[in-house]
Amino acid sequence: MSANKPDDAGKHGQQPEALATFAEAARHRGKKPDDISLTATRPTSPLPGDLDREEEAAAKILSENATGRDKGGKAAARNLPDRTRTVKPR
Numbered sequence: 622m623s624a625n626k627p628d629d630a631g632k633h634g635q636q637p638e639a640l641a642t643f644a645e646a647a648r649h650r651g652k653k654p655d656d657i658s659l660t661a662t663r664p665t666s667p668l669p670g671d672l673d674r675e676e677e678a679a680a681k682i683l684s685e686n687a688t689g690r691d692k693g694g695k696a697a698a699r700n701l702p703d704r705t706r707t708v709k710p711r
Contacts, residue, residue, distance in 0.1 A: 637665035640704060668704060675701060 637657060642665055646653045657665055678701055682694035 635661040635667055637661045638667045641665040641668075670702060670704070 636659060638661070642653065642657055645657055645664055656662065661667065674697075678694060678697035681692040681697050684690075684692045685694045
């Protein structure tokens with residue numbers, strides 16, 4: 622199977638993750654590859670994450686920007702898992 626087949630994404634019917642789609646476009650000179658559609662492929666499938674920790678970090682960052690006071694947003698964001706892709710299409 623090719624790395625770009627929709628059924629190779631792990632869970633059938635998932636939508637591509639936006640950041641992964643942008644990364645794929647960047648790798649192809651700013652043009653979204655034709656094989657990226659509304660169904661996720663291996664390079665664009667959603668990455669697992671802890672939504673509660675992500676929401677908490679986002680709330681701290683938004684609060685810091687609204688109040689001008691340090692709430693630990695940068696530290697919370699640094700403690701989140703890396704959301705960038707290291708998997709290269711085959």
